[in-house]
Amino acid sequence: MTDTADTAREAPTGPSGRGSGEHVVTVTIDDRAITAAKGELVIDVAERNGVYIPRFCYHPRMRPVGMCRMCIVDIDTGRGPALQPACMIECSDGMIVSTGSPATRKAQEGVLEFLLVNHPLDCPVCDKGGECPLQDQTMSHGPGESRFVEEKRHFEKPIPVSDLVMLDRERCILCDRCTRFASEVAGDPLISFIDRGNDTQVNTFPGEPFSSYFSGNTVQICPVGALTATPYRFKARPWDLDEVESTCTSCSVGCRVVIQSSRNQVLRYLGVDVDAVNWGWLCDKGRFDFEAVDSSERLGSPLVRDEGLLLKSATWNDALGRAAASIKDGLERSGPDGLAVLGGARLTNEDAYAWVKLVKGVIGSDNIDAQLGDGLPAEAVLGLPAATIDDACRPGGTVLVLGPDPKEELPVLFLRLRHAVLNDGVKIVELASTATGTTPLAAHSLRYHPGHALHLMRALLAPTEAEDEVAGVAPEAIAAAASLLAERPVTVVLGRPNQAEGARSIAAAAKLINDAHPRVRFLSALRRGNVRGALELGMTPGVLPGRVTFRDGRDWFAGHWPTVPETKGLDATGILRAASEGRIDTLVLLGADPLADFPDRDLAERGVAGARTVIACDQFLTESVRQADVVLPAAGYAEVDGTTTNLEGRVSTLARIVTAPGTSQPTWTVAADLAFRLGADLGLESTEQIGQEIDAVAPAFAGLLHDLAAPGGEDGVLVSLPAQRNGETPDEPVEDPSAEPAAAATDPGDADPETTEPGPTEPGAVPGATESEASPAGPRPGIPVPDWRVI
Amino acid sequence: MSDGAKHVPSILSTRWDLADGHTLGRYLETGGYEGLRRALSAMTPDEVTEEVKAASLLGRGGAGFPAGVKWGFVPPGVFPRYLVVNGDESEPGTYKDRVIMERDPHLLIEGALIAAYAIGAAQVFLYVRGEMALAQERIAQALNEAYDAGYVGQSIMGNEDFSVDVILHWGAGAYIVGEETALIESLEGYRGFPRLKPPYFPAAKGLYMQPTVVNNVETLADLPWIVSEGGAAFAALGAEKSLGTRLFTVSGHVNRPGVYEVEFGTTTFRDMLYGERYGDGIRHDNRLKAFIPGGASAPWLFEEHLDLPLETGAVGAAGSMLGSGAIVVMDDTTDAVKAAWRVVRFFARESCGKCTPCREGATWLERILRRMLDGYGRPSDVDKLLDICDNISPQITWPPKQTTICPLGPSAVSPIASAVMRFRDEFFAYCGGGEITVPVHGKAYLSTPPAVGASQ
Amino acid sequence: MPRFTSENSAVADDIIARYPRPRSALIPLLHLAQEQDGHLTEEAMEHIAELVDVTPAEVLGTASFYEMFKREPVGDYVITVCTNISCMLVGGEELLHHLEHRLGVKTGSTTPDGKFTLEDVECIAACSEAPCMQVNYRYFDRVQLDDVDDLLDDLRAGKLAHEVPRHGTLSRVRQRLPENRAGNAPPDRNVEPPWLARNRRGDSEGNGTGAGDGAGDGGAS
């Protein structure tokens, strides 16, 4: 904790840290008696009870600083009413707060007048106009007219503080939000207050821009128009924006967002504060990702390869006809196993289910893999006790990073971990061959020889036997890290650290610690937006929708589907190898670009070339898609409704706000159309209806729709907690004294900090358990402890 | 005792006239480090604290809080504790800590060590104002001598278990850093932003969030005498709450400006302004117009207050404060508007900028006054001034209320309220008439003749 | 290249070692840089950032808060005249204007020959010696207008080199922390000082006043 002032080291940040809930106190706010957790801030308690105290510097996810003084209200703690900042004062028993007293009103009017003294009157040309806290609160709490006749403070108009962020210092009210975010939340203190008093400004060090993966958040939390995002500047006025709430799928953290658009064009994402996931933050990758949505590169109509071997645009009818015909040939020639599907990790759950139903339930092939040889075996992702982000961040725990650098691949997960390390005494043990963005946070970062993760894990679990270096790591380092693992509950952030690390050895390492450690859980660190959902729904060999093996699920699914594959099929490597050997008649690429993503480029080339027919369903003409015989343009993000599943197994909604270019279609419709042309009927007509079918047939998803619709459902619903599913409850958190402020660190309103049930579902309950036939009271089918020998 | 004749022991100023009073040799010859020796050999830390309580030594930095009581606030069992010496003296009119630091640095060091012993401070930081190059030099010299002679560092004066470092540190030009929490932020390497109290009371959460006692230079310089002569002897001097002796700086329109050690609580303002051993009267026998009793932050006092004793209670009751013991005298040739402007300009320039009312308000006040002086005042300006004051320090009263984080903002209100309420005609002369409708409650501001519209 | 010279780097390390946390050395190090270069260069701030493990932006944030740190070159002699109340009452402003006239520059600027920078400052704690001013932070008390002319001549002629070192140099004596220093008290080590521990026990045992020679009592409970 070296990057913020000591007051920050002290004050827990945001509601997550406040209100231990241990003792309840009674305070009176505007004559109403209200109970609050001791230590909760007056400003939060008031808001929760419908009394909004105006504020500028206060942000619930950051350390309160009490600087702007807008929130001062009369607070009487026994010594008579005194004006105090509601954002700094913790509730104490018998406290009397008056947010409307004449003294309060006069003071707040005064503060607003002071803030306006140097604030330019350029609202008409300001991006913030219409959604500006300063503008709004001037209306609600401000003085009538300005008495300021002197000249206002002057600065050079907007200056770029980074490629993405512009700063207008004349508009700045010095609330310390952006600077606090930079140092306290992101850990990139590259902007700072400069100079003093009335000349104070926010700025960077000359020639050192505010280059942070998270800079966009400062724009979102700026209470005036001082910080603007280059991509959005002057694009639109708030009042002519349409918006929907959705989920970011740039990576698998699944941050909740509001997507705003105007005239069928996506203009801006805003982070939504979801307690269990992103706390309102977004990474710049995710936030500014939308540029891709309406890129000119997008495919607008189907393409088919003509005799001249050129891709020519065609009608959907022709294209689907061609596709169906070649699939038929293939099936006649070599049966279901001649068909293989790659990709799907970036589709919606509904798309995934439709394709799995087509491939496994109608055609009867099990050659389908959402991952491209760069992921983990389904068992390792789905079969181990699952942790939520909150579990990983729970005070007193250890997080073992055995996967890609969270800061690079799962940025907002990094922010959550960073907060947990700095405020809640969580310790990180990182296994990485080179320094990463997460290394500075790690209590121990073990530099091991690539490819030797398994050995290192062995040593970590039995340190006493490690007399000398293991995989290049010194025994002392191993011992130190090992004790952090042994003594505390452990969450393993599990993924592929590097390509040298085979999926097998990682999975085996995971198995090792799972068997050895009584209190270990796993958080998958797979990158692609909906890879988890794809696996959950069976886009991987040997698994049926709802995380069910053939053995456990065959009978059940036989009752719902025309057929179920006999034997476990091929994974991506197997598929490409088979294709390269001419054993694949039809290879379907669902938003997959094996030529670019599959680790073994040569095999990928031979595979794609070797498949008799390649059908691609994609938004772009990628390298692989260029090789296809039939190309079907897919509607993409913000163009389709549905649901997605994040790395925790949390299902949340995706919303449509713009129409896809040209004749692009949702990917699930392609599955339905092909089925029809193959003489079958998927019985799938809309995303809603697919959702209902998933809900009804996929065991782990039973009751999902009900839960999504229920209060809090918009924050997502967990479908993947084997721990709960098998009736066990996760470990109690170990209270780390050094992490005092953090009891209930993950559940502000939670009366019982001991509750370890993450997310919105009730403790111990099967997520969404209902009386429906899909979720019998007894143990439902699920992946048993995996048979590791097959990996 | 208007001739200030009564003999009082000098506790602080004994070495000021010695050319080599700042050297260890001369310090030892003149009884130096005897207080520390006594504390270490004959007293427990608690007994030292008791003596200081018995002396009821009020802090000399401005807030006037009893030192012994403050020491008692450090939470038991929490270590390490730190002692921070506040040598940032910069309250306009105040020149006394510098005298001690330049002419008797060992006295300060000895006092600091006694305090460190009493409160159990494992490290002492001596924060000297940046602009005071000579003070820094003298203290650095003194510390080097003291370390070599074993008065600081390991096993002080042969006491194996009393080892403390005194680290000389200095600022770089910012008045606000005199405020104890801003001083701590500065000492941690940050901008000199005051912390909010609550929750950051230094005694509990100070330097590095550890229990920290911040004491003023003069406060600590009193300790060697108190320990040697006893708290009772100290308390035998002075009156009411104001005991012992105290340094006062007399400046402005007096014949004999200077820094004087006087008996606290009994000496009067008249003594300080007119006694020939002190101010020796107003220059050119002009009439007194007003005087600032305790530094720029204090409301002004007037003729009718001359016979008030230099006693915190009495001055407080009159609606002002002794603050940092800085008496600034203005004769009847002084332009009240200009004087007020100059003091307000100081606070506007020194606002740290952390909180809105001070950052924007103080500057605004300064610019209105400047505009008046430049001849562009408007009748409504006087009322506007007071209303802005009211938004910084609600009700313009004393002791001041504040919408700000620290008392600096409200300090800008004192000179304006004082000058406007007492010399309104001068203001109206600058901006042509108008009337005052903003209620003002500070007693000193309202002293005769009672102000129109200024009633409760 | 105005990073710290190797000699000053050693001084810097010595300064950093005095504090429980490196960042506390920030302001002393900025002074050291100004002593070396006469003003604060960006390179120096970057070097300091490395030394105390913060970003240059954080160094600038702190440095720019304090008036004494000059981010632009200044004259060999920085003349700071107090115009605050005590001085104003007895001629501080006249003194400032006289200097503007004599130096031919406005307050806040530097003479073309780079010799003098003139500033008006707030109270410098010499109120009973008003009107007063400083040259490179050395005091000149009760300054009369004609004294000033001589002073300027002497400074130009380098006659006062002894009293007035070059800008940036404050104390010409550095505190040495010798072998017998007690050592830092890191905030995260909750150790009761031995003399407190001893006396607590002492009290209960009814003996022991003062630190005595509590040999061996070093170990705090």
Ligand SMILES: Cc1cc2nc3c(=O)[nH]c(=O)nc-3n(C[C@H](O)[C@H](O)[C@H](O)COP(=O)(O)O)c2cc1C
């Ligand atoms: C704006 C402001 C400026 C201050 N300046 C000083 C100062 O220059 N020297 C000082 O000793 N105390 C100053 N103080 C008071 C300190 O905050 C603190 O009360 C004092 O140093 C405590 O020491 P004492 O109890 O021995 O007086 C200032 C307070 C404020 C609000």
Ligand code: SF4
């Ligand atoms: S009152 Fe003024 S000096 Fe004090 S914190 Fe607020 S801005 Fe800073």
Ligand code: FES
């Ligand atoms: S919101 Fe409380 S002071 Fe700014």
